[in-house]
Amino acid sequence: MSTCDLSLPILKTRHTARIVIIGSGPAGVAAATRLLEQGFQNVRILEAENRIGGRINTIPFGDNVVDLGAQWCHxxxxxxxxxxxxxLNVVERTGDIDSSVKFIRSNKQLLSEELTKTLMPLAEDSMPDESEEFEGSLGDYVTNKFWQAVGKLPNVDRKIATELFDQFKKSECSYEGSDTLFEVSGKGDYEDCKGDMLVHWRDNGYKTFLRLLMNSKQDQPEDLGVLNGHVELNKRISQINWEGAGELRLRCWNGELLTADHVICTVSLGVLKEQHASLFVPPLPAAKLRAINGLKLGTVNKFFLEYTAPPMPKDWPYFNFLWLEKDLLELRGSKRFWLESVTGFHIVMSQPRLLEGWINGEHARYMETLTEEEVLEGLEWLFRKFLPFDVPHPQRFLRTQWHSNPNFRGSYSFRTPLADELRTGPWDLEAPLVDVCGKPRLMFAGEASSKTHFSTVHGATETGWREADRLNEYYSRSTKSSQI
Ligand SMILES: Cc1cc2nc3c(=O)[nH]c(=O)nc-3n(C[C@H](O)[C@H](O)[C@H](O)COP(=O)(O)OP(=O)(O)OC[C@H]3O[C@@H](n4cnc5c(N)ncnc54)[C@H](O)[C@@H]3O)c2cc1C
Structure with a gap:
């Protein structure tokens, strides 16, 4: 059928349409719960991992839980x-933590409060305003602005300014998810939600949000609420055949074949980058491929160290590392070179016996290839090198490996200058593949497809709802036209 004949009776209804959602992260869970709410009945989530949640992964650790992925509501x-x-009394604001951050140099010297107060505002002010757009990279922008501002101050020690600015850039990369700020576009359309940027889940973790979406039973930790019977775990999809105008055919990693009328694909941008050529038959349209190539999924990893008692003095809840030039050069020539990208550590909210650390970029990916023992040995060396007091050996340690996992291949997405060059963005990732009647057949959700809130759980959730609403609207339209 090459034209769309709306006088034909519609064959499918909300009761009979078979909808497959690939992935059970916040986008998939949001899409599925909303579709069920809208009256769709045949909704299946297929998830490659043996758990739901995707990049929300709350696990028991220490005195209660930690989040290996998303942690704060931004x-x-x-x-x-x-x-x-x-x-609902499940979250708490963090408030101002900036004033409690200590900057410690690789010669164990604490950066004075006076210098911190002089230099940090210059670094922070070097970031563009949210509404500001410019050509080129964020790295170019902040570097120019920071050094211009430093140049106007008399007697600033440029070596210390460099140390602090390097550390500031690392922290910003951790927010962006990028290896460097030079690969982040100046045209970011990200829109901040006002208020506390680090609202946290007290001692229950981010999975609380998924449980609320699913309406899980309070006293049953594994209950999937309204999604009971709709989620299949360990179901990795290896091929989505969207050829023609009829049903889509999916192949599972174990050869099992499935069919669907609509597929909502929520896999991460990293999975799309690595697997799109084999995952989609026929290949995706050029605009979609431009978005997959132009946008990037960076790597941010965490370390959790559990001690028998709080390991840090009370006035050290948060500390970041500043490398002296000579120490940095020495480090770069050693087997511990990856430690350069460890940003800092802090005590975990509600868990004073836990230290949480962060690493990002290329070195985070390298760290994932080391054994746990090698990583811990490196971190303990770092503590001895920088801290003016001893930190005991932890009783338990874990680190995340978001990039090595083929179901993620990274942490969160950002816009690059290449995306600008290709004139592409999340809108191309979002665009559904529809038939000649406008029926959405293959749809895309997930954080990277959010125009304004990419990289976050709230962004991912919005994209899941967006695709559910797209289908709902299609069925509302087609029901009306069949009644004419
Ligand atoms: C370390 C880290 C810290 C973060 N911190 C925050 C934070 O503090 N606040 C915040 O808002 N956000 C944070 N984020 C980002 C946030 O977690 C993500 O933006 C969000 O969870 C993405 O949701 P999603 O549904 O788009 O994708 P995902 O959560 O990645 O879900 C996709 C699902 O698809 C599955 N899948 C992949 N391939 C297949 C396949 N072939 N077949 C079947 N299933 C497949 C995956 O297993 C996964 O479960 C963080 C992320 C990381 C990694």
Whole structure:
């Protein structure tokens, strides 16, 4: 059929349409729960991992839980996660932590409060305003602005300014998810939700949000609520055949074949980058491929160290590392070179016996290839090198490996100058593949397809709802036209 004949009776209804959602991260869970709410009945989530949640992964550790992936609700106003939980007494604001951050140099010298107060505002002010757009990379922008500002100050020690600025850039890369700020576009359309940027889940973790979406039973930790019977774990999809105008055919990693009328694909940008050529038959359209190539999924990893007692003095809740030039050069020539990208450590909220550390970029990917023992040995060396007091050996240690996992291949997405060059962005990732009647057959959700809230859980959730609403609207339209 080459034209769309709306006088034909519609064959499928909300009761009979078979919808397959690939992935059970926040985008997949949001899509599925909303579709069920809208009256769709045949909704299946197929998940490659042996658990739901995707990049939300709350696990028991220490005295309660830690989050290996998403940890904070970034902002309040206009944040769909915060909107859902704000009155339920499950989250808490973190407030100002900047004033408690200590900057410690590789010669164990603490950066003075006076210098911190002089230099940090210059680094922070070097970031563009949210509404500001410019050509080139964020790295170019902040570097120019920071050094211009430093140049106007008399008697600033440029070596220390360099150390602090290097550390500032590392922290910003951790927010962006990038290896360097030079690969982040100046045209970011990200819109901050106002309010506390680090709203946290007290001692219950981010999975609380998924449980609320699913309406899980309070006293049953594994209950999937309204998604009971709709989720299949260990179901990795290896091929999505969307040829023609009829049903889509999916192949599972174990050879099992499935069919569906609509597929919502929520796999990460990293999975799309690595697997699109084999995953989709026929290949995806050029605009979609431009987005997959132009956008990037960076790597941010965490370390958790558990001690028998709080390991840090009370006034050291948060500390970042500043490398002296000579120590950095020495480090770069050693087997511990990857430690350069460890940003800092802090005590975990509600868990004073835990230290949490962060590493990002190329060195984070390298760290994933080391054994746990090698990683811990490196971190303990770092503590001895920088800290003016002893830190005991932890009783338990873990690190994340988001890039090595073929179901993720990274942490969160950002816009690059290449995307600008290709004139592509999340909108191309979002665009559904429809038939001649406008029926959405293959749809895309997931954080990287969010125009304004990419890289976050609230962004991912919005994209899941967006695709559910797209289908709902299609069925509302087709029901009306068949009644004419
Ligand atoms: C270390 C880290 C820290 C973060 N911190 C925060 C934070 O503090 N606040 C915040 O808002 N966000 C944070 N994020 C980002 C946030 O976790 C993600 O933006 C969000 O979870 C993405 O959700 P999603 O549904 O788009 O994708 P995902 O959560 O990745 O879900 C996709 C699912 O698809 C599955 N899948 C992949 N391939 C297949 C296949 N072939 N077949 C079947 N299933 C497949 C995956 O297993 C996964 O479960 C963090 C992420 C990381 C990694």
């Amino acid at each position: 902002g309040e106003t206009g944040n769909v996660v915060y909107e859902k939980v704000k009155d």
